[in-house]
Amino acid sequence: MSKAVWEQNELVNDPHQRADKAQKVQAMFSSIAGAYDLNNRLHSFGLDQAWRRAAVRIAKVGPRDDVVDIACGTGDLTELFAKSPARTVLGLDFTPPMLDIARQKSGRRKHAHAVPRYEHGDATALALADGSADVVSIAFGLRNVGDPLRALREFRRVLRPGGRLVVLEFDEPANPLIRAMNRFYTHRIMPWTASLIARDSSGAYRYLPRSVETFLDRDRLRTAMLECGFVHVEQIPLTFGTCVASCATVAR
Numbered sequence: 001m002s003k004a005v006w007e008q009n010e011l012v013n014d015p016h017q018r019a020d021k022a023q024k025v026q027a028m029f030s031s032i033a034g035a036y037d038l039n040n041r042l043h044s045f046g047l048d049q050a051w052r053r054a055a056v057r058i059a060k061v062g063p064r065d066d067v068v069d070i071a072c073g074t075g076d077l078t079e080l081f082a083k084s085p086a087r088t089v090l091g092l093d094f095t096p097p098m099l100d101i102a103r104q105k106s107g108r109r110k111h112a113h114a115v116p117r118y119e120h121g122d123a124t125a126l127a128l129a130d131g132s133a134d135v136v137s138i139a140f141g142l143r144n145v146g147d148p149l150r151a152l153r154e155f156r157r158v159l160r161p162g163g164r165l166v167v168l169e170f171d172e173p174a175n176p177l178i179r180a181m182n183r184f185y186t187h188r189i190m191p192w193t194a195s196l197i198a199r200d201s202s203g204a205y206r207y208l209p210r211s212v213e214t215f216l217d218r219d220r221l222r223t224a225m226l227e228c229g230f231v232h233v234e235q236i237p238l239t240f241g242t243c244v245a246s247c248a249t250v251a252r
Contacts, residue, residue, distance in 0.1 A: 005031065006203030014214040015207060022146035026095050028204040029073075029144075033097040035198035037074055039205075042197070043190050051243050052077045055137060055166045058236065058247050061086045065134035067114075068092065068158065070123050070151075071141025075102030075116070077168075079109065081137070082116045089114045092121030123151040128158045139168040143215040152228040156250065165230065165248045169221065170212045173241040182242055186212070218244045 005028045006015070015021060032039070040048045055077060061067060061084040069078040072091030081089045093099050102118050121127060123138070123145045136155045145151045155165050173179045186209040194205040216224060221244075222233045230248035237244050 029095040031202040067135040070138040089116040156229040161252045167246045
């Protein structure tokens, strides 16, 4: 069993306000890396991959585009971008055990287009040159970054004119009945079953629904993107609004 990272009393308040949030998130994902893919598939009923495919479509990747997938985890979205016409694909993550799994998975695949690279990276301090990417993506990871606004400014910095940022994040459905059902599932059922499957006692699956509840909703995320230098934001609700794809562009 893994070591506790999030104590129950630490999640009563907003976990995004903690000074040690980045370190806790890294330790948490290290503890659940081995069961991460299985839990994603089971507890999203396979929809997590459909959402990622939607993100790739929304990014409108061209044959001369360089793609950077931030908080790539075990590489699911990165590998989907590798199937697109992209010229290069780079996956970055803050948690080494996640990258180890991503590299193992990638090594078992045949890549018809770009062969993805995987590197350790911090979303708030990217080791990338200004204007070096055409597409930046982050799936279900922005809320786990120590300073999301700083990360958004970094994404803007590394994007070329006309570049696109695609963010996938969970959100609260607008329909009251669906919202209530979703909250019961994500707050009551999923934390117990996911922790059981992962043999996890880090508190990861108590943190995750709490991190969604206390993070920016779609309207505040749109405002944050515009404040960080993007010129247009399109938001597409997926699966009754339980997930939202936000695509922001850089002025040409």
